[in-house]
Amino acid sequence: MAWEYVVNGINGAIKLVVNGDPELVDIAIRSVKVSGIAAVLAAIIGVPVGVVLGLSRFKGRGLLKSIFNALLGIPTVVMGLILYLFLAPAGPLGFLGLLYTEMGISFGQMLLILPIVISFTVSSIESVEREIRDLALTLGANKIQIMFKIVEESLSGIVLSIIAAFNRAVAELGIALMVGGNIFVRGGGLNTRVLTTSIQMYVARGEIDYALALGTILIAIVFTITAISNYLQKKWVGYD
Amino acid sequence: MKRLAIAIVTVLAILVLGVGYQYHIQSQHRVLTISTTTSLYDTGLLEEAIAPTFKEKYGIELHFIPKGTGAAIQDAKNGVSDAIMVHARSKELKFMEEGYGVNRKVFAYNFFVIVGPRDDPAGIKGLTPVDALKKIAQAGREGKAIWVSRDDGSGTNTKEIALWKMAGFDYSKIKNESWFVSTGTGMGATLNYANTKKAYTLSDTGTYLKFRKEGLIDLDALVDKGEELINVYAIILINPEKFDKDFEGAKLLVNWLTNEEGQRIIGEFGKNRFGKPLFYPIVDVLREKKEPYFSWIAKYGLIEDDGEVTECPEKFRYGKEMTFFEFEKQ
Amino acid sequence: MIELRNIEKKYGETVALKKVSLRIERGEIFAVIGNSGAGKTTLLRILSMLETDFLGEYLFNGKDARERAEEVRGRITMVFQNPVMFKGSVFDNVAYGLRVRNVDSDEIEKKVEEMLKLFRLERFRDKSARKLSGGEKQRVAMARAFVIDADVYALDEPTANLDPENARIIEKTIKKIKERGKTIVLATHNLFQAKRLADRAAYIESGQIIETGESKELFENPKHPRTQNFIYGFDFF
Numbered sequence: 037m038a039w040e041y042v043v044n045g046i047n048g049a050i051k052l053v054v055n056g057d058p059e060l061v062d063i064a065i066r067s068v069k070v071s072g073i074a075a076v077l078a079a080i081i082g083v084p085v086g087v088v089l090g091l092s093r094f095k096g097r098g099l100l101k102s103i104f105n106a107l108l109g110i111p112t113v114v115m116g117l118i119l120y121l122f123l124a125p126a127g128p129l130g131f132l133g134l135l136y137t138e139m140g141i142s143f144g145q146m147l148l149i150l151p152i153v154i155s156f157t158v159s160s161i162e163s164v165e166r167e168i169r170d171l172a173l174t175l176g177a178n179k180i181q182i183m184f185k186i187v188e189e190s191l192s193g194i195v196l197s198i199i200a201a202f203n204r205a206v207a208e209l210g211i212a213l214m215v216g217g218n219i220f221v222r223g224g225g226l227n228t229r230v231l232t233t234s235i236q237m238y239v240a241r242g243e244i245d246y247a248l249a250l251g252t253i254l255i256a257i258v259f260t261i262t263a264i265s266n267y268l269q270k271k272w273v274g275y276d
Numbered sequence: 277m278k279r280l281a282i283a284i285v286t287v288l289a290i291l292v293l294g295v296g297y298q299y300h301i302q303s304q305h306r307v308l309t310i311s312t313t314t315s316l317y318d319t320g321l322l323e324e325a326i327a328p329t330f331k332e333k334y335g336i337e338l339h340f341i342p343k344g345t346g347a348a349i350q351d352a353k354n355g356v357s358d359a360i361m362v363h364a365r366s367k368e369l370k371f372m373e374e375g376y377g378v379n380r381k382v383f384a385y386n387f388f389v390i391v392g393p394r395d396d397p398a399g400i401k402g403l404t405p406v407d408a409l410k411k412i413a414q415a416g417r418e419g420k421a422i423w424v425s426r427d428d429g430s431g432t433n434t435k436e437i438a439l440w441k442m443a444g445f446d447y448s449k450i451k452n453e454s455w456f457v458s459t460g461t462g463m464g465a466t467l468n469y470a471n472t473k474k475a476y477t478l479s480d481t482g483t484y485l486k487f488r489k490e491g492l493i494d495l496d497a498l499v500d501k502g503e504e505l506i507n508v509y510a511i512i513l514i515n516p517e518k519f520d521k522d523f524e525g526a527k528l529l530v531n532w533l534t535n536e537e538g539q540r541i542i543g544e545f546g547k548n549r550f551g552k553p554l555f556y557p558i559v560d561v562l563r564e565k566k567e568p569y570f571s572w573i574a575k576y577g578l579i580e581d582d583g584e585v586t587e588c589p590e591k592f593r594y595g596k597e598m599t600f601f602e603f604e605k606q
Numbered sequence: 607m608i609e610l611r612n613i614e615k616k617y618g619e620t621v622a623l624k625k626v627s628l629r630i631e632r633g634e635i636f637a638v639i640g641n642s643g644a645g646k647t648t649l650l651r652i653l654s655m656l657e658t659d660f661l662g663e664y665l666f667n668g669k670d671a672r673e674r675a676e677e678v679r680g681r682i683t684m685v686f687q688n689p690v691m692f693k694g695s696v697f698d699n700v701a702y703g704l705r706v707r708n709v710d711s712d713e714i715e716k717k718v719e720e721m722l723k724l725f726r727l728e729r730f731r732d733k734s735a736r737k738l739s740g741g742e743k744q745r746v747a748m749a750r751a752f753v754i755d756a757d758v759y760a761l762d763e764p765t766a767n768l769d770p771e772n773a774r775i776i777e778k779t780i781k782k783i784k785e786r787g788k789t790i791v792l793a794t795h796n797l798f799q800a801k802r803l804a805d806r807a808a809y810i811e812s813g814q815i816i817e818t819g820e821s822k823e824l825f826e827n828p829k830h831p832r833t834q835n836f837i838y839g840f841d842f843f
Contacts, residue, residue: 125356126519127354136339138298167688170656170684174656176707178676218342219340219341224339225304225337226339240464240465242465242492243490
């Protein structure tokens with residue numbers, strides 16, 4: 037029974053993709069776009085924070101690190117609910133007009149995955165920091181040069197953290213649903229339906245086959261992005 | 277260092293432009309956000325029939341946020357919605373009394389049905405709703421039947437609570453009995469659950485017919501007659517003095533929904549696919565006082581106001597451009 | 607050139623160096639011998655100013671080294687026992703010390719080529735440094751240090767765990783570098799290597815300098831019983 041569903045799901049996914057179902061294409065592209073933007077934003081903020089946290093030594097650094105580590109596991113529904121309350125027009129951030137928009141989802145997912153980027157960046161910095169610092173120092177590098185070298189050496193770990201962050205964003209439901217609202221108007225320009233929200237909707241409507249087909253596509257996207265990043269890393273960062 | 281600075285400035289510039297562009301796109305579209313019940317949404321009426329036609333006609337996109345009636349009202353109280361489409365008169369009245377909603381208009385009706393397994397272990401087929409519930413409770417206590425409740429504060433759930441009360445049961449008490457299962461989710465998921473468990477539940481006709489027709493469930497409509505089962509859908513606008521929403525746009529939607537074209541679309545939706553409509557247009561029934569539905573709607577869907585029954589009591593009306601049905605109390 | 611007076615270094619409760627005093631002259635190869643854990647690496651790290659938190663006095667060219675830590679670091683380069691490679695090619699690794707000094711690229715090209723030749727690394731030039739064998743990595747690490755025009759090179763066990771072929775190349779190069787007038791501090795547990803290369807040597811045990819002297823004298827005629835113990839009991843394998 038369950039296996040039958042899985043096989044049907046994969047079959048259905050292939051059919052949908054081959055037929056280029058326009059609704060599906062629209063939703064899948066939106067998923068990648070919204071979570072991609074979230075990952076880029078999280079990287080812009082999280083990598084510098086992680087680098088500073090990884091390189092510097094100050095009081096409260098350990099506490100800060102454990103806070104970010106704890107936030108790694110924050111439940112997305114809780115996050116979604118809090119964001120909903122903040123972003124609702126009557127809420128403190130209501131003036132931004134982000135509720136039930138793509139940007140709103142990106143913003144929420146960015147907050148969700150920021151701890152991933154920060155924590156993973158910190159640990160990849162720390163894993164190379166000591167050796168590289170001593171080496172660069174004795175070879176005559178100044179503080180800024182050393183910093184850049186450490187970041188360069190941690191780059192594959194940092195890229196990995198961004199990919200992991202993207203994967204979490206694209207696969208989460210709580211924020212996409214509560215902040216996004218699963219809005220879909222045929223031909224509309226402000227839709228917010230993404231893969232996860234449509235999966236839950238089709239499950240609620242009892243259309244399990246279609247939901248599984250979408251699930252298969254979601255998994256395929258996650259795998260593909262990871263594979264591409266691995267390939268690019270080998271090619272660009274190279275030598276490792 | 278210089279290259280890094282240029283890179284940072286470029287990224288920031290792209291970001292600012294991107295955000296600006298998004299806001300620009302948003303401002304290009306006129307959007308109405310409507311918080312609605314799942315029973316309206318899950319049938320596809322809103323997205324497949326109403327939204328496309330309304331957009332074509334007025335260039336306004338309708339964004340429907342499907343939630344239970346309770347959650348939809350909460351959405352509106354948070355200033356999210358331009359209007360709500362719901363079906364729970366008591367909650368609607370409260371929503372207006374609290375000052376959030378104005379200008380309530382009814383736009384459609386159908387019937388709730390009590391559905392259950394074909395072999396009907398409680399033997400309710402053809403009974404009145406109240407007798408049927410009594411039988412189910414009895415069978416449940418004997419371990420022969422299961423009742424599934426949405427228990428999510430939705431319109432359907434509100435109706436269910438009222439029906440149990442009429443049958444002489446206190447919902448908050450029987451809720452704890454072992455034959456009584458709460459799902460806390462939407463209509464579709466609840467129907468699926470009842471189907472799997474071979475249980476009884478209360479459903480709106482629209483969702484039930486759709487699920488039945490598509491072969492998703494194997495439950496029969498065992499009780500579908502009785503005035504208590506009437507289900508009246510209303511749209512309520514957001515008080516412009518409470519939130520600065522698109523009141524004018526929402527008014528356009530209400531007027532269109534209750535005019536000839538809107539009513540026709542409601543009445544025709546699903547006719548071909550399901551053999552009968554999922555929703556019935558309400559305006560003609562009220563205008564021509566078609567019995568027996570008129571009396572039922574008056575009893576279960578309209579509100580008493582100073583010796584009259586009306587869609588919207590006078591103190592909850594805003595502006596002068598909208599008209600409301602008013603009838604002598606019978 | 608280098609003078610240490612009563613250097614003490616603790617890591618937490620562990621004493622790494624105890625009242626270490628030393629003089630190292632310009633242009634000599636100075637060997638620090640002793641078993642692992644004796645304090646050789648700590649001593650080298652202090653000489654290279656990678657550790658600045660110690661007690662006692664460190665004079666570099668007659669001036670306090672800690673007050674001019676950055677300048678001293680520019681003049682002493684350390685090669686670690688574990689040859690850490692940067693990501694990137696062998697060329698990139700060797701060029702690093704020149705790049706951070708803003709040497710122009712033609713000059714870098716020339717100097718790196720010369721070093722690669724000296725260490726017989728030409729054919730690895732564009733290979734990933736991290737994919738080399740242990741011996742090759744050690745050679746890259748040496749080349750990466752020697753390409754810098756420093757005054758002193760502090761080498762920490764440069765041939766430990768290497769095959770004879772790689773060890774031979776490295777020893778040969780150390781001699782060549784000395785011929786260019788550079789000062790070399792060589793930490794090693796290998797008595798024969800110290801004997802082959804060093805002008806002078808010091809025996810260190812438990813963080814203390816036991817005996818210092820001309821290397822020939824020290825090895826053939828050790829005065830202190832603990833030095834004797836180390837030298838006569840030397841494990842040939």
